[in-house]
Amino acid sequence: xxxxxxxxxxxxxxxxxxxxxxxxxxxxxxxxxxxxxxxxxxxxxxxxxxxxxxxxxxxxxxxxxxxxxxxxxxxxxxxxxxxxxxxxxxxxxxxxxxxxxxxxxxxxxxxxxxxxxxxxxxxxxxxxxxxxxxxxxxxxxxxxxxxxxxxxxxxxxxxxxxxxxxxxxxxxxxxxxxxxxxxxxxxxxxxxxxxxxxxxxxxxxxxxxxxxxxxxxxxxxxxxxxxxxxxxxxxxxxxxxxxxxxxxxxxxxxxxxxxxxxxxxxxxxxxxxxxxxxxxxxxxxxxxxxxxxxxxxxxxxxxxxxxxxxxxxxxxxxxxxxxxxxxxxxxxxxxxxxxxxxxxxxxxxxxxxxxxxxxxxxxxxxxxxxxxxxxxxxxxxxxxxxxxxxxxxxxxxxxxxxxxxxxxxxxxxxxxxxxxxxxxxxxxxxxxxxxxxxxxxxxxxxxxxxxxxxxxxxxxxxxxxxxxxxxxxxxxxxxxxxxxxxxxxxxxxxxxxxxxxxxxxxxxxxxxxxxxxxxxxxxxxxxxxxxxxxxxxxxxxxxxxxxxxxxxxxxxxxxxxxxxxxxxxxxxxxxxxxxxxxxxxxxxxxxxxxxxxxxxxxxxxxxxxxxxxxxxxxxxxxxx
Numbered sequence: 001x002x003x004x005x006x007x008x009x010x011x012x013x014x015x016x017x018x019x020x021x022x023x024x025x026x027x028x029x030x031x032x033x034x035x036x037x038x039x040x041x042x043x044x045x046x047x048x049x050x051x052x053x054x055x056x057x058x059x060x061x062x063x064x065x066x067x068x069x070x071x072x073x074x075x076x077x078x079x080x081x082x083x084x085x086x087x088x089x090x091x092x093x094x095x096x097x098x099x100x101x102x103x104x105x106x107x108x109x110x111x112x113x114x115x116x117x118x119x120x121x122x123x124x125x126x127x128x129x130x131x132x133x134x135x136x137x138x139x140x141x142x143x144x145x146x147x148x149x150x151x152x153x154x155x156x157x158x159x160x161x162x163x164x165x166x167x168x169x170x171x172x173x174x175x176x177x178x179x180x181x182x183x184x185x186x187x188x189x190x191x192x193x194x195x196x197x198x199x200x201x202x203x204x205x206x207x208x209x210x211x212x213x214x215x216x217x218x219x220x221x222x223x224x225x226x227x228x229x230x231x232x233x234x235x236x237x238x239x240x241x242x243x244x245x246x247x248x249x250x251x252x253x254x255x256x257x258x259x260x261x262x263x264x265x266x267x268x269x270x271x272x273x274x275x276x277x278x279x280x281x282x283x284x285x286x287x288x289x290x291x292x293x294x295x296x297x298x299x300x301x302x303x304x305x306x307x308x309x310x311x312x313x314x315x316x317x318x319x320x321x322x323x324x325x326x327x328x329x330x331x332x333x334x335x336x337x338x339x340x341x342x343x344x345x346x347x348x349x350x351x352x353x354x355x356x357x358x359x360x361x362x363x364x365x366x367x368x369x370x371x372x373x374x375x376x377x378x379x380x381x382x383x384x385x386x387x388x389x390x391x392x393x394x395x396x397x398x399x400x401x402x403x404x405x406x407x408x409x410x411x412x413x414x415x416x417x418x419x420x421x422x423x424x425x426x427x428x429x430x431x432x433x434x435x436x437x438x439x440x441x442x443x444x445x446x447x448x449x450x451x452x453x454x455x456x457x458x459x460x461x462x463x464x465x466x467x468x469x470x471x472x473x474x475x476x477x478x479x480x481x482x483x484x485x486x487x488x489x490x491x492x493x494x495x496x497x498x499x500x501x502x503x504x505x506x507x508x509x510x511x512x513x514x515x516x517x518x519x520x521x522x523x524x525x526x527x528x529x530x531x532x533x534x535x536x537x538x539x540x541x542x543x544x545x546x547x548x549x550x551x552x553x554x555x556x557x558x559x560x561x562x563x564x565x566x567x568x569x570x571x572x573x574x575x576x577x578x579x580x581x582x583x584x585x586x587x588x589x590x591x592x593x594x595x596x597x598x599x600x601x602x603x604x605x606x607x608x609x610x611x612x613x614x615x616x617x618x619x620x621x622x623x624x
Contacts, residue, residue: 016071062118
């Protein structure tokens with residue numbers, strides 16, 4: 001007998017030998033066993049998944065000489081002839097070459113005759129979607145009411161091209177793509193029976209390259225058996241097949257995750273020297289990042305992770321632990337969009353190199369929830385010391401810098417604010433950097449607040465600790481008037497901006513006005529209006545007002561409204577729009593966020609109002 005290729009030699013002969021289609025084989029076996037045999041079946045699915053093989057097994061089960069049985073004997077003349085494609089009563093028709101209405105007319109003429117030696121006359125039409133519309137229409141009546149001895153079995157890879165009138169007259173069975181693990185097991189079984197010494201890594205690469213098709217995998221293995229030699233390595237075998245080896249894909253993914261551009265270039269050079277297509281390599285890289293995401297989200301032993309060999313699973317878990325799911329999603333999306341670019345590129349190698357370099361140089365992405373968790377864990381309670389809001393003594397007025405005036409009493413001097421910001425950046429805190437021999441902060445302007453009799457004077461570094469917090473019962477020592485808040489509002493906002501940056505940012509460029517003796521109106525930027533009204537900003541503001549004003553509790557009502565800048569301010573804002581980036585970078589909240597998150601300023605976008613009726617000024621800048 002002449003040589004048979006593996007795809008024909010290892011074609012399944014019974015329902016039990018079919019790989020990867022248990023839902024189809026189990027249903028057909030039960031139908032044959034119970035006698036519920038339909039007059040028309042439609043098998044759909046990708047190439048090489050077993051449609052024609054199952055059609056032949058069903059024909060043998062119906063026409064076996066030992067009787068209708070879900071397990072054909074494969075020994076009688078009918079079973080042998082059906083397996084070889086020579087049976088008189090089982091006609092296999094190619095739909096692509098017999099697609100016209102004349103072919104269907106001939107079929108209708110032969111349908112009326114009974115089978116020669118079998119129980120059923122079976123018509124297997126492969127690629128049935130290639131029939132013309134006229135041919136389908138001519139087949140409708142026969143397909144709806146065929147003779148009792150006729151069974152139609154249609155097979156197609158494109159069921160959407162079949163008319164609905166045909167679909168409604170058939171029992172449809174959708175064949176699935178075969179899992180990589182099942183293909184690998186079958187290849188290992190074939191290699192053992194054929195006496196071929198092929199490593200599991202090579203067979204796994206073949207199984208993945210087959211993309212769910214058993215016939216494709218067997219054809220590739222046929223080439224391996226013809227190519228293998230005595231001392232050939234696995235990489236040489238895969239190079240001869242043109243298959244993308246898994247190791248090169250893993251090395252490229254590791255170079256991207258470890259942000260190693262030099263390793264990316266080395267991988268591209270190696271795969272192009274071996275003649276591997278860049279588009280196929282990009283596809284395999286997409287699959288690998290998909291596997292990384294599955295590994296990071298699934299537990300060990302899950303069905304999705306079971307398709308990956310054990311040693312490779314551990315390697316992928318280590319790779320996934322070095323990055324974030326958001327970063328993997330970002331790389332996957334870039335790879336999917338770039339795959340088509342590589343196919344159309346005139347310089348595919350350069351395009352692939354630039355793609356991997358771009359992935360390796362991407363900034364690390366992180367989930368917003370994790371960033372918020374890190375912000376919540378950050379300790380904002382270390383508030384800086386501040387000058388007391390009470391009226392300064394004559395001696396202290398002499399220490400106030402020029403330009404502050406009498407109305408600046410109780411406000412933070414600019415020099416002290418600068419020194420305090422520098423001290424906070426160095427991690428020292430307070431309104432000074434260090435204490436000199438005289439007990440005053442060096443490098444800062446000292447402002448000595450008035451101290452009532454009987455109250456101990458604390459060192460400048462401990463001013464926050466010396467602020468009274470009220471009596472032991474929790475009641476405030478005195479009521480805080482609206483006039484005091486309005487008078488010291490600017491210095492309070494500066495202190496709050498360093499004590500509680502989130503609330504301080506909302507009160508940026510705000511103003512406090514006395515609507516009445518018992519009502520305080522805070523005008524905020526328009527973008528923060530909804531935020532301060534809907535949240536707990538009012539209660540937080542009351543708490544920090546009491547802490548700033550020596551334990552005095554504000555009992556007045558507090559309301560918020562949007563601040564409408566004057567025309568001069570609007571013109572000045574438009575004039576200074578070119579300095580937006582510098583202003584944002586100098587903002588203390590932005591500096592603190594960049595320091596906490598270890599990030600960088602990428603883009604500044606204007607934030608518009610929720611319901612803009614006309615262009616307005618006062619738009620804030622948003623960093624991302």
